[in-house]
Amino acid sequence: MEAPRLEMRDISKEYFGNKVLRSVNLSVAPGEIHGLVGENGAGKSTLMNILFGMPVIRNTGGFEGRIFIDGEPVEVNSPYDALELGIGMVHQEFMLLPGLTITENIKINREIVKDNLLSKLLGKKLGILDFERMRRDARKALDRVELNIDEMLPVLGLPVGFMQFIEIARELDKDSLRLLILDEPTAVLTEKDAETLIEVMKKLSREGISILFITHRLNEVLRVADNITVLRDGEVVGKLPSSEATIEVLAELMVGRKVDISARARRGFEEDAKPILTIKDLHVDMPGERVSGLSLNVQEGEILGIGGLAGHGKIGIANGIMGLYPARGYVHVANYGEVELNSPLSALSSGMAFVSEDRRGMGLLLDETIELNIAVQALLSRGKFLKKYLFNMIDRESIRKHALKMIKDLDIRCTGPNQIVRRLSGGNQQKVCIAKALTLEPSILFVSEPTRGIDVGAKKIVLDLLLQLNQELGVTIIMTSSELAELRSICDRIAIIYRGRLQGILPVDASDKEFGLMMAGELSAVKEGVF
């Protein structure tokens, strides 16, 4: 039997004692299209970073296991090595220069030059670019991906769909290309463009190029892939030929049941009972997390979970409503009225508060004390903790009193209210963020990715804290999280966002299949009750 084009054997990887890949095996035959599916954080990116020799792997202690290309053991220490071995990668984010032409982008760092006197003396870099030949090569590559566009157009202003094909053309232009990695290539494409892409992939595989296709769209992977590997929590949980797979099987494998739903009684919240927050046709222009036309009602006193895959806009919702990214649409808070968008102050005065997913960047003043971090937002937006003389003076005493209370109530482990926030652990920093939000005495609290980057023990404490706030203080909580298990453990209902819009709201005890399908945009399958 022919040796596989790519074989990754027993790949394990740890980030600071946290195992993200456990003995992963992956094998791709020549000319095979291999689908790799898994939730965010399942380890797909880490696996690809290892294969592509990204510096981040080496800088964090390397990995265990071996890689074979066409049966030969290889060392991939840098992206350059990967390119030499004929591995091409189309990254999830665009790697194109908008100011340059398509030709220049395709030939990036592989430009063809004409020799002249200076270049003969001082090296090839001083040769003048041979645009004629570069154009011809670019044309050839573009024809292979069936993109009929002038190769001398600048990339700026091209539709995103075109950009994806240009990236693939760039990889194809490398003569040695043997294995093409496509990371979420259809995420930004329209149905029609995705269709074309699938055709192109099939054509390339007939030419003998192996393709590793990473995606969330289960129907596409089923259509195009020969074999499918499913990753979950850093482990291969399924490996099957696509002829034997169905969307339901994949969805179930992908999501899996990780945590038992706590025994707490769920309250039923009717969609149109008495909304405390009404969102209509919300658009948020947050790069990478665009919200486009979301409508949603939030009931008073509930914990609403917002889930969905990365890049579909779930993070953008809270950021847009709180005025941190340009937004338009209609947001109404009961007992306040319409909230002015693009104005953090208006959002705060309507009784909403936000614990940002970007804890260290947006949420905290890292080099200030705990007490100041807790007080600063209330101080600036509500005029709390001020002594009103001729000028407003900060009332250190009341800040200290409040901070001590918060430290006690939320059990922030620290040396005292004067400690600098940077020195706290992730979990305790998150508690400071929550304390800061609580100081505003919000009626609605947005919490984004509350457990990101904190250890397992602290996760539970943070989640319990949120639950406690909801039950004891009656704060309505809207929690956004990439971890479904986390949403399920404390929320009353879970809204799933897909492509910037509400795909549907599920009860927490809905099956894994339902969640998996809904996240993958297979709403119709859910509605029709195929499973």
Next chain:
Amino acid sequence: MAKDEKVLSSTSNNMHESQKNQFELKWFLRKNIVPVFFFVLCVIGGYYSGLPLPFLLNEIITRMARNSFLVISLIIPVLAGMGLNFGIVLGAMAGQFAYVATVNWQMAGLTGFTTTALLSIPLAILFGWLTGILFNHTKGKEMITGIILGFFANGIYQLICLYFMGNIIPIKVPSMLIPGSIGLRNTLDIKPMQYALDNLLKIQVKIPGHVFPVSIPVATFLAILALCLFTHYIVKTKLGQEFRIVGQDMHVAEASGINVDRVRIIAVILSTILAGLGQVIFLQNLGNINTYGSHVQVGTFAVAAILIGGASVKKATVGQALLGTLLFHTLFIVSPLAGKNLVGDAMIGEYFRVFVTYGVIGVALALHAWQSLQEQRRIALLKADISGE
């Protein structure tokens, strides 16, 4: 979403076209607001200065010949995404050190000038290399780093000139040193090398109706032309392409296997070499060196000039550099006299000169900021229009 973007790009192109056709003048003004603004200032200043035309032309030509080289040296770092290289002050120092050496060797004429120019190159490479390393550690803050580096380097320069020269570094010519002490004098006479390049080939052009002719230092302008061609050539090579790629996105450059740090260092070295040569040309025209002052404002003046020409921290061309040099120095010549004639006080004239130098940088930067704000608004409006459907 992709469909929206398609509509957006096509609409934006259409808008662009129609705007261009309907409001040709308005579009032109908006695109070139900075040079147009300063051109108007120059015309007003020229009128009120009352200077005769041949005098004005002579002054402008002299200053163009003197300064163009220094301004053009700023282009390559802009291309490589490093902003305006205030670090060319170090290039100027390299040129001055080279003069100290050739004056000390008592060289003169074209030989002396050529030796000075050649000698400045290795020094500039060293200084540029060090600057480049520093810039690589302060990515995104190259401009402010360059300014501060200029101050810091000035300290070391003064140490060398004041304490090392005539002490650790032997100086043969006593008249170069402070009498009865060590260290270089305030003014270094380079009369033997003055006009070495300018007078190599000089033509006089009579202007009808005026007595004094306008003289043009052809050789100097040929050197500037050669530099323009060189810059143009570099832009078209693979190296130039790498500058552009690094300038647009270092991350993408890295992922395509380009050694980003190396490319940036090459850009700074080239810029520093050109600035060194520029300072050598500048000083051969002046005929003496203000040992502790000639280099200090080189960066500020060159940056002001290129900004006036319509360049920005992200985009600069040879044409902008030349136009900017022309406008800046015209303004520099006419503003003191215009100020004096308008207000009637010589001191006010001097104030105008200083004000112009620093003021233009501020005004040019503000106008650029206004321009890009307008552009952003236009795009935001378009986006809103389209997604509103």
